[in-house]
Ligand code: ARG
């Protein structure tokens with residue numbers, strides 16, 4: 001390993017800010033560690049895959065074209081997702097024993113085959129699978145690493161819909177993910193609280209899925225847990241049934257498309273605090289009771305931040321409801337789980353709140369076609385969160401000059417070509433954010449806003465790629481603006497501060 005140095009954004013944010021209480025923790029390292037000991041692969045202005053195979057099977061919102069087997073061609077995560085089908089809906093029936101950290105579950109997955117399937121894969125890590133059925137018939141199955149390989153009694157015809165039912169149980173284990181070297185991802189159980197933080201690969205720690213952002217689906221969560229606890233998941237709470245045996249079953253429905261890494265449940269001691277925006281959007285926040293009054297004040301800006309992005313993108317908030325859940329302990333991060341962002345108790349500052357709300361547009365509604373494009377999430381959320389505070393005349397904990405200073409003192413690589421262990425690093429957040437700042441300075445506010453609105457309008461509810469963003473910049477603002485964007489997205493050299 002070469003040149004490894006790790007600095008939490010706690011440090012970075014403090015350097016960017018006049019506010020000593022900043023607790024945003026996002027980029028995890030400031031320098032590139034090349035996993036094979038070689039220099040990162042960088043060419044002049046050209047996107048390259050610095051890790052793994054070239055990504056030829058996924059592009060520009062297209063669907064991947066790999067057969068009934070493992071992987072969809074993600075250059076960072078070759079075995080993530082599966083070929084041969086697309087999921088339409090996940091219905092997850094989850095009995096959660098928080099004290100024992102046990103899950104007893106049935107996943108019912110409705111999918112459509114994109115080719116004839118005599119076998120197919122789901123992604124699942126650990127846990128014991130007790131039975132699998134396909135279209136009501138028992139199916140045979142194998143486990144190989146984190147793949148659940150299913151052989152239905154009859155092959156599934158191409159283009160036909162099918163339903164898979166997987167019964168499974170056990171203690172979910174969080175997953176070591178090469179993109180998040182300092183944390184584990186997925187299911188977590190801590191201090192009487194179960195929560196989920198899956199980005200990028202952790203969904204497979206708690207349900208079988210086609211675990212790649214290229215396959216979005218709707219979700220239902222039917223959670224049974226101790227009646228003293230509150231069970232929260234993505235979407236709208238539909239039902240709450242007291243089973244009369246000390247347990248309660250809570251049903252949540254996510255009727256908009258969602259990627260697996262944004263699926264989340266939370267079971268613990270939470271207090272609901274509700275409000276509505278002027279437009280009637282329901283905001284339901286879940287806070288640890290001991291901190292609920294203070295947190296209610298901290299999160300009061302939510303409605304105004306939503307207004308700001310609705311105006312910037314010229315489009316309504318993408319989902320039926322929004323809210324945040326705050327854990328009763330520090331985690332060092334927040335994560336934009338769709339309609340219900342999770343915040344550690346140490347990550348409830350205004351900047352982080354705005355950042356996670358922003359992700360509901362960039363990241364959740366518009367998802368990446370492959371993980372190498374992550375700057376389209378984190379660069380956008382970093383810069384557009386700053387723009388909210390700038391627009392409202394408020395101090396922003398992260399701003400262009402501070403980002404630039406942090407980039408100048410670290411190792412810089414284009415955010416569109418970082419290696420996998422920099423997925424959540426400084427370049428993706430800050431150089432990705434500066435890419436948008438440089439574009440805005442170059443083209444002016446009106447053209448910048450038009451680029452944002454067109455990018456969102458063309459990709460809402462679907463996926464986008466760096467190439468598509470580049471094409472929109474060129475279409476709206478011309479070749480010179482694209483050159484500016486490319487000088488920030490690619491290459492080892494940090495461009496001069498935009499003025
Ligand atoms: N997407 C999250 C955010 O910026 C970062 C998640 C990092 N994950 C982690 N387990 N530390 O908003």
Ligand code: ZN
Nearest residue numbers: 355377378381
């Ligand atoms: Zn983010």
